[in-house]
Amino acid sequence: MGDRVTTMTTAAATTAMSTAMSTAMTTRATVPEDGAAAGVTAEETAQAAPAAGPAHQVPVASAHRVPDGSAHRVPAPRRGAEPALPDGAGAPAPRDPRAHGFLPERPPVRAMIGTWTRLDAMARAAAVAPDRAAAVALVERARRAEELTALRQRVSRLSLRNAEAAAMRIAVIAVSCGWCGLDPQAPAAREVADEAFLELWAAIAHRIDHDQFVALPTLALHNWAPERKPRRHIPIDQLARTEALVPIVRWAPEGQPLSRLDRLMLAATRLEAHGIWLFRLADTLAGRAPDDSSTPTALRRLVRVQHALRAQLHAEAAELAAAPATPQQGAVLGALAEQGALEPPVLQAADAVLGIGGRRMGEGRRQLLRRHLPAQHRAWLSAMDRHCAPVRTLAHRGGPDAAVYREAQESLIALRRTYTALVQTAARPTTAPLPAAA
Numbered sequence: 001m002g003d004r005v006t007t008m009t010t011a012a013a014t015t016a017m018s019t020a021m022s023t024a025m026t027t028r029a030t031v032p033e034d035g036a037a038a039g040v041t042a043e044e045t046a047q048a049a050p051a052a053g054p055a056h057q058v059p060v061a062s063a064h065r066v067p068d069g070s071a072h073r074v075p076a077p078r079r080g081a082e083p084a085l086p087d088g089a090g091a092p093a094p095r096d097p098r099a100h101g102f103l104p105e106r107p108p109v110r111a112m113i114g115t116w117t118r119l120d121a122m123a124r125a126a127a128v129a130p131d132r133a134a135a136v137a138l139v140e141r142a143r144r145a146e147e148l149t150a151l152r153q154r155v156s157r158l159s160l161r162n163a164e165a166a167a168m169r170i171a172v173i174a175v176s177c178g179w180c181g182l183d184p185q186a187p188a189a190r191e192v193a194d195e196a197f198l199e200l201w202a203a204i205a206h207r208i209d210h211d212q213f214v215a216l217p218t219l220a221l222h223n224w225a226p227e228r229k230p231r232r233h234i235p236i237d238q239l240a241r242t243e244a245l246v247p248i249v250r251w252a253p254e255g256q257p258l259s260r261l262d263r264l265m266l267a268a269t270r271l272e273a274h275g276i277w278l279f280r281l282a283d284t285l286a287g288r289a290p291d292d293s294s295t296p297t298a299l300r301r302l303v304r305v306q307h308a309l310r311a312q313l314h315a316e317a318a319e320l321a322a323a324p325a326t327p328q329q330g331a332v333l334g335a336l337a338e339q340g341a342l343e344p345p346v347l348q349a350a351d352a353v354l355g356i357g358g359r360r361m362g363e364g365r366r367q368l369l370r371r372h373l374p375a376q377h378r379a380w381l382s383a384m385d386r387h388c389a390p391v392r393t394l395a396h397r398g399g400p401d402a403a404v405y406r407e408a409q410e411s412l413i414a415l416r417r418t419y420t421a422l423v424q425t426a427a428r429p430t431t432a433p434l435p436a437a438a
Helices: 002-029 042-052 114-127 132-144 147-152 160-176 187-191 195-208 216-221 236-242 260-274 276-285 294-322 327-338 345-354 356-360 363-370 375-387 389-396 400-427
Strands: none
Touching (some): 114 132, 132 147, 132 160, 132 195, 160 195, 216 260, 236 260, 260 327, 260 345, 276 294, 294 345, 294 389, 327 400, 345 356, 345 363, 345 400, 356 400, 375 389
């Protein structure tokens, strides 16, 4: 009898143990990888974790979780490291121009490193070349030394910011050689320019996703630096407004005063920095009805901003007119003007709101000017064309609101004329004063 009771007790204990183990395994199987088991509170999970975990635990904040069964945790990447991205994942995300207009998000790269120092040296030498033939000779010398091929093979390794810095230097070389109107991928371009340089040019264009970058937006907005490093971090538009600026690649030899071309490019950068309010007002006017009470207020502010930009150009004019100039720099400006590549982006933003370009120069001409901007900037301007269309109907109306709109148009026309006069001053010696600021 005693043996029978013992056997029954042992069987019951075995059954209970099996049931408990099965329940535990079922509960473990339903626990998500990043949470507690169903029916268990967070406090209970936190209390149970030290008892069930290993002797040495890596903090969750400093590690990536891996599936159960891995023998280790992978440490998180170091702060500032750039993880490898799949093809197509490195494209720049659209950003809001209200933040700092069409200026780059960070100050341009001042010094290239590694093999790219050769491109930097070539750009600096081409910028101060006495004529186009001397600049072309620099490119041919680099091709014979296989420097262009070495750079071409390294384009894919560039970060986007460094690729934009390389694009600025490519643009300086191209305009110095008289190649600013070329398409680097067109077969006809190989009959004019060096083939190895065209391949490098095309690779850089593909890397930054911008084919027509040899123009003022690249030559000016990516070719400046503060003369001294600010003691604290400030927004880039404030940096360009308040600090003395110097070009990264100078059109004048080192040790000599800045040339007219240098000062024109820096003036265009400061114009963008002072025009940041224009982008914000453009966003305010987008989608507004002509009879909205806020529309005339925003238009009056737009007039004041455009008057301020015109005054800024007049302030630049005296120093620019007194700066030295060379025939080669005049040829560079003439070639850029012929291609419509000297239009400041901030003026194109004002045109998208007020519609001056579409009425005065034709829609096709407007698109020719915009092709020199990156894709996200062209998209923003196209969106402003659509969203500000209701405001532009004031041009066909009467009344005080329509009068304010026409005043904004007239101030933009005057601003364009002042900028054109500044370009003419930079391109050739002139004693004619600029139109008086209103």
